[in-house]
Amino acid sequence: NAGVTQTPKFQVLKTGQSMTLQCAQDMNHEYMSWYRQDPGMGLRLIHYSVGAGITDQGEVPNGYNVSRSTTEDFPLRLLSAAPSQTSVYFCATSKGDQPQHFGDGTRLSIL
Amino acid sequence: EDKVVQSPLSLVVHEGDTVTLNCSYEVTNFRSLLWYKQEKKAPTFLFMLTSSGIEKKSGRLSSILDKKELFSILNITATQTGDSAIYLCAVSLNYGQNFVFGPGTRLSVLP
Numbered sequence: 001n002a003g004v005t006q007t008p009k010f011q012v013l014k015t016g017q018s019m020t021l022q023c024a025q026d027m028n029h030e031y032m033s034w035y036r037q038d039p040g041m042g043l044r045l046i047h048y049s050v051g052a053g054i055t056d057q058g059e060v061p062n063g064y065n066v067s068r069s070t071t072e073d074f075p076l077r078l079l080s081a082a083p084s085q086t087s088v089y090f091c092a093t094s095k096g097d098q099p100q101h102f103g104d105g106t107r108l109s110i111l
Numbered sequence: 112e113d114k115v116v117q118s119p120l121s122l123v124v125h126e127g128d129t130v131t132l133n134c135s136y137e138v139t140n141f142r143s144l145l146w147y148k149q150e151k152k153a154p155t156f157l158f159m160l161t162s163s164g165i166e167k168k169s170g171r172l173s174s175i176l177d178k179k180e181l182f183s184i185l186n187i188t189a190t191q192t193g194d195s196a197i198y199l200c201a202v203s204l205n206y207g208q209n210f211v212f213g214p215g216t217r218l219s220v221l222p
Contacts, residue, residue: 102153
């Protein structure tokens with residue numbers, strides 16, 4: 001049982017490049033979320049999904065895109081990377097009112 | 112605007128000390144308050160609190176919620192070096208999704 005799997009673990013991009021951060025879960029959780037974590041700012045919600053085919057914006061959605069075609073996968077796309085998007089990205093899943101389970105994160109640097 | 116505040120932001124203690132971490136919140140549609148411990152990677156769940164005045168305990172850690180004064184505390188007794196981590200407080204706003212995180216308290220326990 002892998003839980004929440006994020007890939008890649010590390011990535012370096014150049015400004016203007018695009019890429020997709022992957023998140024996969026095998027717990028059959030209906031809720032999935034993407035957060036970014038910056039020093040001193042805790043976790044900020046980027047986008048979330050309450051089920052396949054349904055997504056919504058969080059606190060800091062600009063520059064990011066998501067889709068949810070299956071229960072298991074919730075990829076996060078950076079459309080045109082900017083240095084301000086340098087951060088650690090976490091995917092989280094949950095079911096009902098239960099606490100979220102987090103992946104190990106993707107450390108992203110944009111030059 | 113929904114807000115979660117934690118104090119102190121950083122704390123250094125010696126093994127054996129007792130620490131109290133604080134979390135206050137101003138949110139609409141409060142459902143629950145959660146505490147997480149984050150070491151090097153993913154945050155791991157500690158407690159979920161929904162009712163005022165009921166202490167939750169797990170070993171040397173305990174937590175309590177005051178919904179009238181809108182705060183929670185996390186106590187750690189007889190601290191150990193393994194308690195060194197960032198402790199995150201989060202508030203769940205509605206059913207299932209939409210958690211607001213505080214900035215975290217970085218605890219360092221020296222031998």
